Amino acid sequence: MAAVPFLDLKRQYEAIRSEVATRLLLTAQSQRYILGPEVDGFEKETAAYLAVKYAVAVASGTDALILSLKALGIGKGDEVITSDFSFFSSAAVIPWVGAKPVFADIEPDGFNIDPSKIEEKITKKTKAILVVHLFGEPAEMEAIKKVAKKHRLPIVEDACQAIGSEYQGEKIGGIGDVTCFSFYPTKVLGCFGDGGLVATNSNAIYNAVQDLRVHGAKKNDDRKTIGTNSRLDEIQAAVLRIKLKYLETWIAARRNCAAEYRKLLAGIPVQLPEDKKHLRHTYNSFVIKGEKRDQLLDFLRQKEIGAAVYYSRPFHQFSCFKKFVSKKEIFPNSVTAAKTALALPIFPELTGQEIETVAAAIKEFLRS
16 A cells, blocks of 8 residues: 655645746845735735735734734733634634633534534623634634624634635635635645735725734834734745635645545545535545544554644643633533544645545554
């Protein structure tokens, strides 16, 4: 049985090598590296792709979240409701701006926040709902928007794993008040390092984030606020502009890989990712659930098949977050996900033979 990588970025690079080399040489020759034409072009092209008015490129997805919260004026004494199950920064950004994270459980059959668990968490101190579109699957935004509208709360969307995803035919990016993206190399749209973006239809949020990413002001004059240094550089923007042209093709390839997994893994005792008709899942990750997850992970690794655990514990179990959680609160679905979720190889260049190899190994493990 041949080895299967969990991710192979070299295959994608080889397909665009000449374009990247040309663009990077031009960038080097220009000697423009900070907030130049590549960043400006990328922001405009991404805003058009997402069908939003504004896009601001920043240094990382984490920074996108922090600056978005700060742009909304969230800080000390405030509370932000978010999912109990995601990548660490989805929750860490909340205390980073001085606020308290309030966790809600995820849906039993998926990995996103359960809309029915949000309202019970709202208090007078609640200032926003931070929704995570985990693994490329959009959260149930219609139900979440109803709760947010009722309580007059802004929605911050963490779409760091979900660029190109759609909810009821609309691209994730402009459904909430502000949306955050990451371009970490492993993402559906990844650069050659760290990178992020804030998307919004709000002129006020747009201007605030633009100021915050350059120490509080676009020009070297008086500052109304204390910002930070969070700028996507020209080299990363140049790479992303090339890759953006191929994004829809790569998403289609990921969805084809997912469809092949579904066909080959049908009828066996593992839970496959949701595939709701009103959503477009972009499969940043293809994550299954299985009772003997850790044993299966070891089995796949022995056969040189890549796999990974996303994520090994929910937020309420982290030592740094325990002070924010009452002992009475329970999160059964996020606890189950942490114990059973396993990510399988998925990337646009993954071959049908490799998918068959992974599926055959899983079936072999379950037979044994």
